[in-house]
Amino acid sequence: MNLIDYLPVVPDFPKPGIFFRDISPLLANPIAFQHAIDQMSLLALEFEFSHILGIESRGFIFASALAYRNQKGLALARKPNKLPQASHRQSFGLEYGNDSLELQQAALPADAKVLIIDDVLATGGTIVAAKKLLESAGFRIAGALSLLEIRFLNGLQLLNQHQIEHKTVLTV
Structure with a gap:
């Protein structure tokens, strides 16, 4: 199954010049969604982790399915x-702007080793912020996992600079 067929590009969203990958068709197709989770679960086996961190909002979908599966x-x-x-x-x-992430202080046990999950690796800023958020709260990072990497945005370079091991199912 070619999962990229279920991730169409929406030009100029959320602002002009951005080419947004829509996960809605993938989620609407139970076979495609199951295949995506199966592939992500196989990649997750390459990490040693006790907990998963899902990044709002689309990362929640994949993170919750992976937490259940694993x-x-x-x-x-x-x-x-x-x-x-x-x-x-x-x-x-x-x-396309600035943002912040928050983690509830009591969300994880003190000895947690966390695998970060997001739907798309673009510039890498969100995953780096999640790593910094977890480390500032005292947690260890296992790595990061995404469904899709958009290679020309060079997010993997940024993750490498921050010593974040990353796996992805698809690269475009």
């Missing part, structure tokens, strides 16, 4: 002001 705990990296309890915060830049 019987691991799940924590969520949320956009600012979405968490009800005390949280850690990390700001970062995107290819």
Whole structure:
């Protein structure tokens, strides 16, 4: 199955000049979604981890399925002001602006070793921010996993600079 067939490009979204990969068709097709999770689960086996961190919002979908499949705990990296309890915060830049991620302070046990999950590796800023967020909270990082890498945005270079091992199912 060629998963890229289920990830169409939407030009000029969320702003002009950005080519957005839409995961909705993949999620709408149960066979394609199952195949994506199967492939991500196989890659996850290459890491040693106790918990998964899903990055808001599309990373939540893949992270929750992987946590279930791999019987691991799940924590969520949320956009600012979405968490009800005390949280850690990390700001970062995107290819189309700036943002922040937050992690609830009580989300993970002290000895957690965390695999970061996002749907797409673009510039790498979001995954680097998630790593910094986890490290500032005292957690160890196992690595990162994405469904898709957009190679021309050079996100893998940034992850390598921050010593983040990364695996991906697809590269375009």
